[in-house]
Amino acid sequence: MWLVSAEGFRELRLSCLLSRRTAAAFLGVSVDTVRRWDRGRQRVPWAAVRLLRLKRLGDLGALAPAWDGWRIDGDALWSPEGFAYRVGEVAWWGLLVAQARAFRERHDGVR
Template identity: 40%
Template structure:
């Protein structure tokens, strides 16, 4: 599980702030953090200690991960209003809300395919039985062979 250390090294802190500002823009970062540009620069140089809440938010922006996300989330990231998978597939919140319904539809389709496969299997078995019965009649030694039909003119 990801842990947020309250006191990063000065060079790590500068990199963290730079990545976070790049992720959301400087004006947005200042507005959301509720600080002046001078305060952000003092944080960056290590002159002023960064409050834990602000540090956690900077890490979220920098790493594009929420606190507490385990290793199974490695490679996932947030990009604006999208959750981006390690494969680069972007999902909106609306699409994620529909996953439950898509799973139900997929389960229904699997059930229907199973039913249709059973019907096809049963029909194939019946046709095989009819074919065997027809062959048995055609090769019955007690029946005389059929005479060829003459064409009607």
């Protein structure tokens, strides 16, 4: 079973430059909950650690193995190959995928 110590959680929280209040707001919990995590009086959920790791490192692999190598840095999503995708550049991605799917379905089998 996975477990982070109170010291480990506190160190992670502080490395993200988060006070208890800002950590609580970021994680969607009460300040009292963060205080209990800091003091080791309550087990820290893995999801909270993953979100803090994502905030600190921008490492999307902290969320799921399928995202290994992808990271968020500033206003960009970086691919494992080193390509940066900014918000305006990926806003159209869903539309492009839908168009490609429709094209494939319409022209399936036609050569």
